[in-house]
Amino acid sequence: MSTTRRFRCDDLLKFNNVNLDVLTETYNMPFYLQYLTTWPEYFLIKESPDGTPMGYIMGKAEGQKELWHGHVTAVTVAPEYRRLGVAKQLMDSLETVSENVYNAFFVDLFVRVSNTLAINMYNAFGYSVYRRVLGYYSGEEDAFDMRKALPRDTDKKSVVPLSHPIMPEDLEW
Template sequence: MTSIKPFQLEDLFTINPVNLDPLTENFNISFYSQYLISWPNLFYKSVEQPLGATSGYMMAKTEGQLSKMEYHTHITAVTVQDQYRRISLASKLCLQLEKISEVQQTLFIDLFVKVTNLLGKMLYEKLGYSVYRRVVGYYGGGRSMPDDRTAIDDDIDAFDMRKSLPLDRDSQTVREMGEKVYVLPNEVVF
């Protein structure tokens, strides 16, 4: 049986089995700590009973301005330990975030997923997310900042995926055919 619990600072010592996944981005302790301090209700874990093992976690934040129709919840990381996959745990973590975001009255939830991460993209589409735009060179790492938005590269590009929430009554924060809208990383600003 799985339960959702608030993430605590000491949980950083128990998430290594979750973070070993090659698709999971790892951060330094100060980054995790900043999320715990700034957005404690958007940072939580899934725990398996009766063992109490952490099976996954969600780390998110709010950003943007409501007046500019950009106030949203951003998923920084959602990950599940490999032995707990295929039981809808990632979906459960995402649906919990939707409930929290609706209470906080954000307009949408967004995330970035690697263009080559087809399973991740399918999961988010199943949950009602759609591609808003393609961010060219988002995962470029040590490379220089790209300056040509038409120089697409599936290995380093990301899809900015969004799901409109009830406060966005007219679905102004999502679009169709987002795969055909190319932007550079420095153009993604909130």
């Protein structure tokens, strides 16, 4: 039970319960403001009935032609609200926006290769590893670029795995 709504500036003052989690980075203001003012449909927060932030998702749409896609920049859930399907609901919302609002071909995200729990979770949400990006995380760890095709990609071309890993500088975005 929660309320999903667009993230508002004021939430920046209240999202500590989520952001104090060690794996959730607190970025500088321009980062949040950029997402808020550019892709407001893609920046969603979930609140519990008492108004406590449970988690949020940040995303954007980018790419030309068949690479036009929704991107999950960050999705995070406060520890006490895990295992309730919050992340799933947030991801669903982002996919819906990508499909219905932005008419994208697919949704993608990056995840540390060591984060098996998250990878399993994304698998369960229908994402598959498209390619491996070497040294994506400050040169220290590789990332999986995971994708999920949307209905516009009728042949599911976007998710055919790439046979070889790539370097971060080869990323299109």
